[in-house]
Amino acid sequence: MLFGRFAFTVRYTWFKNWVNSPAGQRLGLAAIPDGPVNLRMLRRTLALELAYRPGGVLASKIHLKHVAVATTEGYACRPGGAQAELLSEVNKHESDRNLDLVLAEFRNYQQGILPAGPGARSLTAFFASIDTEITAAFETTPKIQHNDRDILNLLTKRAKVLHLGPANYCWFTDPSRALCLKIAGTPTADRPLVGMCDSARCPQATHHPTHRPVWAEHAERTKTFIGQLGKTRTVERDRLRADHDRALRVIAEIDAATTPQPNQDIP
Numbered sequence: 001m002l003f004g005r006f007a008f009t010v011r012y013t014w015f016k017n018w019v020n021s022p023a024g025q026r027l028g029l030a031a032i033p034d035g036p037v038n039l040r041m042l043r044r045t046l047a048l049e050l051a052y053r054p055g056g057v058l059a060s061k062i063h064l065k066h067v068a069v070a071t072t073e074g075y076a077c078r079p080g081g082a083q084a085e086l087l088s089e090v091n092k093h094e095s096d097r098n099l100d101l102v103l104a105e106f107r108n109y110q111q112g113i114l115p116a117g118p119g120a121r122s123l124t125a126f127f128a129s130i131d132t133e134i135t136a137a138f139e140t141t142p143k144i145q146h147n148d149r150d151i152l153n154l155l156t157k158r159a160k161v162l163h164l165g166p167a168n169y170c171w172f173t174d175p176s177r178a179l180c181l182k183i184a185g186t187p188t189a190d191r192p193l194v195g196m197c198d199s200a201r202c203p204q205a206t207h208h209p210t211h212r213p214v215w216a217e218h219a220e221r222t223k224t225f226i227g228q229l230g231k232t233r234t235v236e237r238d239r240l241r242a243d244h245d246r247a248l249r250v251i252a253e254i255d256a257a258t259t260p261q262p263n264q265d266i267p
């Protein structure tokens, strides 16, 4: 325990009375305002005061007996080395994962397995342009094998705008077209609001075979709910039916796009 065992409330009241008394004023002490104070608040204030001095984060860590410096950084609201390192590691993993996903989808495209959803046409056109670029490069330098690394370089920019929704991929290329931001009334935000995603209607959303089970489960669950509704719940039934129809439509689109097709020019 930082301060040991003692009757804090009584001592604090004595201390406050003294600071606010003529004796405290004579010494130039700032008056202590009324309001609750407890040991937890005091510990937190002390941590902040310590942490904001030169070398203070380490001093706070030692004084507050934290095991990891990241705890102190969080405690003192000072994201620093440990937190920044963790964040950069997370970002790196996220970028690698996005690149792997984009590459997998590009390979799917080459096999004739296309994306579905409102953003499918734009993504397919992008893949077609990359494919053309690779083919052109191969024709000019036929002896050079174009490996994944070369293709990844071409896909990197696209991977940077990829966000994962539970039932779709979000290609956040243009905030002004993001349906979630329009609904939230924040059209200039620099990140999508995946929690408010309506991927069946947003022009930046695509659906892929990996999302099919989520939509199938949603359709099944909605169907069960509809079956359990009483006869009088017409408004609720209409809403659930629309939801169910939408899930079936997305599944049908995914199935249609997943059926391998010969590679063809994008209209």
Ligand code: SF4
Binding pocket: 165, 169, 170, 171, 172, 177, 178, 179, 180, 181, 192, 193, 194, 196, 197, 198, 199, 202, 203, 204, 205, 206
């Ligand atoms: S609605 Fe969904 S797909 Fe569209 S921008 Fe928002 S999160 Fe992305």
